[in-house]
Amino acid sequence: MLNATLIALLVVMSLALIRAVLGPTIHDRILAVNMFGTKTVLLIAVICFTFGKPEFLDIALVYALINFVSVIGVLRYFEFRNEVKEQEAARD
Amino acid sequence: MIDLLLHYASGLLLLLGCFFMLTGAVGVLRFPDFYSRMHAAGVTDTLATFLIISGLMLTAGWSLALFKLALIMLFIFFTSPTASHALARSAQLSDLRLAQVSAEENLDEALQAQSSTAQDSELSTEAEITDGTRA
Incomplete structure (x- = not known):
């Protein structure tokens, strides 16, 4: 199992990687990368039991x-991107 | 006997975790817009993590590994919903809207739907009350 x-x-x-490459917006990519990271944590935890190396849990x-x-x-970094753009447009 | 039971229980938990994980991944890949994708990912992430780490905990038995797994699970329980919330907030603030529907139209439709359902429910409760008095 x-x-x-x-x-x-x-x-x-x-x-998740396919979605990160396809993702039309930046938020889709961040979502996919976040999911990828969570699954990596699980992968390391499962590997530590299949290979019998409990120190991998750290x-x-x-x-x-x-x-x-x-x-x-x-x-x-991306939260206020539009506001920054608007401010720059107003300044110009 | 107990060992066999633990073995099957952990196998079942891992299997359920795999199922939810795969469902979430297919949802993230196939759903049409960002917010529905986020729903698929955010909901299944926490549950699948909980199930898989519980399965591993049953395999580990009483040891330091159990404590570390519990720490990982606790941490993911706090961070996964927080990350989902931050993602939704960031998408909202950076003006990511659903395709072809402006925010004002969305709000108008929502308000109209709300008022119409409220009227419907008022009518239905009135009808129920009159029915009750007749009965």
């Missing part, structure tokens, strides 16, 4: 932290 979960995780991650924990912080950071 662990191996089947591993394969399902890889399939889901490839589907990596999964750190990856979860970094994934969240990076998504929030990128979102803050």
